[in-house]
Amino acid sequence: MLIFDSGIGGLSVYNEIYNKIPNAHYIYMFDNEMFPYGDKSSDFLINRVNSVIEAVTKFYPIDLAVIACNTASTICLPSLRAKFSFPIIGVVPAVKPASLLTKNKCIGLLATKATVERTYITNLIQQFAAHCTVKLLGLSELALIAENKLQGIIVNMERLKELMQPWLGLQTIPDTIVLGCTHYPFIKTELQMLFPQANLIDSGYAIATRVYNLLNDKYKLNQIILSTSENIVLSTAYTQSVEKLIKKLSDYHLNKYHTIKV
């Protein structure tokens, strides 16, 4: 199973999937050469994500791919599904669950700049949360803050507070905040400190359930997914950050690293 993101964010989704299906064989791929995706154009992302997935399939057989990136999923899924024959599961912001949870009918959607501008998001809100006020906040810096945290750099709370100011100053503060970027669960504790009353929700668990059901229908999971191969990490560039990260990734049961040039 391939799990893909621009950076470490997809690990938040991988974690949930791994907890449900620990014996599958995983490839975690991240496109660090082009990180962050949140400030790239739609055309660029469609081409890039298709090329990255294609590059992986040249080396590894893939049964199922999870695009563990909201920024990519909200624009690339149709082209990916047209190109590849294996199932492709996307990750999109949890607007629907948020609309069911909110009490004050004020939802916050925190995501990358690219994600909040997508028609996909406008439609999602229209479809599931038309009865709520949905505040959108698109930020480029948050994903980087999460990347840094995973590498041991403590989150600067003053800076985070500045970034969240548009909501902290509101008369009605969202009581439900959608973490619409897979990087954000890594800084959930810090965000929760700024919004102590709010429910912070992400899509990870729902995606894991979806993957589980899909594989279970196909393979009867408990019988046959018993992989003994090592799980693999791939990235598009080998950098100092990657070198540091690799050491951490064994905590995630990802043991072998390769660079794939795209």
Ligand code: DGL
């Ligand atoms: N993790 C990605 C997402 O879910 C985006 C981070 C980025 O590359 O900007 O949107």
